[in-house]
Amino acid sequence: RQTASLTSAAPDNIGSFSFGRGVDLNSVTRTVDPMLNQAQLTNSSQLAYWKEVNSGLVNIENIFGSLQSTGLSSALDNFFQSWQQLANNPQDGAQRVNVRANASMVVTNLSNMNQQMLNTQATTNTRIDQVIGSANSILDNIASLTIQINRQEIGSQGVSGMANDLRDQRDQAVRDLSAIIPVQEVSTRDGSFMLQTVNGDLLSQDGVARHLARGAAVAGSFAEVTIAESGQPLSGALTSGTIGGLIDLRDNKIGTYIQQLNSIAANLIFSTNQIHASGTGLTGVTTLSAEQASNTILPLNDPTQTAPFASKIQSGSFQIHVYDAAGTATPAGGTAINITAGVTNMNDIASSLNAVTGITATIDGTGHLNISAAAGSTFRLSDDSSNMLAAYEINTFFHGANAASLSVSSTIQNNASAMNAGRVDLATSASNIGDNTAATAILALQNLQLSVDGTPSFSLHERTASLSTQYGTDVSISAQQLNYRTAESDSLTSQRQAIAGVNVDEELIQMIKFQRAYESSAKIITTTNQMLDSLLGLIR
Structure with missing residues (x-):
């Protein structure tokens, strides 16, 4: 709304008489409320923030739909039920095939959910670049309008000096920008226009715009939003606005869901492998290989080792049992391979194994340990108290470290009879094909409190339920905030219309x-x- 300010015109004086000349148009002023304008800017940022978060969460609803009866929860239930069936009939090869098939379904569900979230995360990150481009265009427009306003108003007099229409356009541009990043207009002593972020980063002054950009990406994370001129991170960008909503969706929402998926995968992988590595299948094995040791002279649990669970290795030992062609173990009870955490390296393991009669251990050029039995002989492993076998994936069920790398081991994929359902007798080295102790122990993992990755101890079922609950809570909160901010926007718009x-x-x-x-x-x-x-x- 614009209001004309009228003043009485100077009269014409003729003799002793004064003749009125009506009124003059002194000025045309805009009707604005600065406090209400700033409230609208704040609301615009918050509304855009929650729109992005809510829209993004709704768009990935199909991913979390797969947590239910036809997805991850069901796949995990079927996986453990198949171990129950194998425990009931451990010598049945068909049950081993069933376990392998259900394990593959768990792998597929975790992998697909993880990949879909990664794709959504990447798409969200790309959209941030697009929104930055829009913000820079608006900043250029604000700078251009400021120059036009100054040209029209500074040094001009009367009605011709007012730039109300241009000021209205600039106000609208500022509101558009506030939907992208939180901004505030700052009063200056000389009355010039200054625009900052809510945390004080200068965006526009005296007709000059400071553009936004993306900084250099840090390994394992996304590039920050920065001020292009200085390269400094844009302060306050995470609190509201479209960019803040996209960053929150990318890092705090989807990023957290990916972490929870990886936690489910890590606890499933290592806990299953701990048991499986000390178990035995229907027959002894002739060869086994280990995961790569990135450095064979450094301790097995050195932080630089690339084996995903190398840090879980502790001082202890595992037993190796060697059998001749007749199935007789020599010596009975096997041979202990001792490990001292922080000391023992892969070369030491190879040397210890080579000292066992009937066993040859070599390390190839890529750091993989290969264990072989002499011709006509076989061997079994048992009683690993060091976690070395599980950490370096020797005689294990799963391969990988997280939802992205998880798979059923190639050995079991190629031969289901290599699946370990029983354990070797530690005193005699005997192995009963009807033994189900390993299968029963893996079955117990379903409800066992686990904490392989340093997260609080929860069962796999509880972790899956927690992921679903977290998503549902996030959707509910974002919907509530969106409704509130929308109502607030309508109220502020009504107030502005009443005034201006x-x-x-x-x-x-x-x-x-x-x-x-x-x-x-x-x-x-x-x-x-x-x-x-x-x-x-x-x-x-």
Whole structure:
């Protein structure tokens, strides 16, 4: 709304008489409320923030739908049920095939969910670049409008000096920018226009715009939003606005879900492998290979080792049992391979194994340990208290470290009979094909409190339920915030319209007032003419 300021024009003085000259249009001013404008800027940022978060969460709803009866929860249940069936009949090869098939379904579900989230995360990150481009265009427009306003107003006088329409356009541009990043107008002593983020980063002043950009990406994370000129991170960008919403969705929402998926995978992988590595299948094995030791002379649990669970190795030992062609173990009870955490390296393991009669251990050029039995002989492993076998994936069920790398070991994929359902007798080295102790132990993992990755101890079922609950809570909160901010926006818009909007009724009243004033003036003139005519008639 614009209001004309009218003042009485200087009268014409003729002799002792003063003749009025009506009014002058002194100025045309905008009706604005600075506090209300800032409230709208804040609301615009918050509304855009929650729109992005809510929209992004709704878009990945199909991923979390797969947690239910046909997805991850069901796949895990079926996986453990198949171990129950194998425990009931450990010598049945068909049950081993069933376990392998259900394990593959768990792998597929975790892998697909993880990949879909990674894709959504990457798409969200790309959209941030697009929004930065829009913000820079708006900043350029604000700078251009400021220059035009200054040219029209500075040094001009009277009505011609007002740039109300340009100021309205700049206000709208600032509101558009506030939907992208949280901003505030700052009052200066000379009355010039200054725009900052809510945390004080200068965005525009004296017709100069400071663009946004993306900084250098850090390994394992995404590039920050920065001020292009200085390269400094944009402060306050995470609190609200479209960019803040996208970053929150990318890092705090989807990023957290990916971490939870990886936690489920890590606890499943290592806990299953701990048991499986010390178990035995229907027959002994002739060869086994280990995961790569990135450095064979450094300790097995050195932080630089690339084996995903190398840090879980502790001082202890495992047993190796060697059998001749007749199935006789020599020596009975096997041979202990001792490990001292922080000391023992892969070369030491190879040396210890080579000292066992009937066993040859070599390390290839890539750091993989290969264990072989002599011709006509076989061997089994048992009783690993060091976690070395599980950490370096020797005789294990799963391969990988997280949802992205998880798979069923190639050995079991190629031969289901290599699946370990039983354990070797530690005193005699005997192995009973009807033994189900390993299968029963893996079955117990379903409800066992696990914490392989340093997270609080929860069962796999609880972890899956927690992921689903976390997503549902996030959707609910974002929907509530979106509804609240939308209602707040409607209220602020109504208040702004009441103050600054054009009210047709008020304008009509003003027109009627001017009309009545004109009619009154016309009546005075008409009456005066009639009186003069009457006087002149008397003279005649």
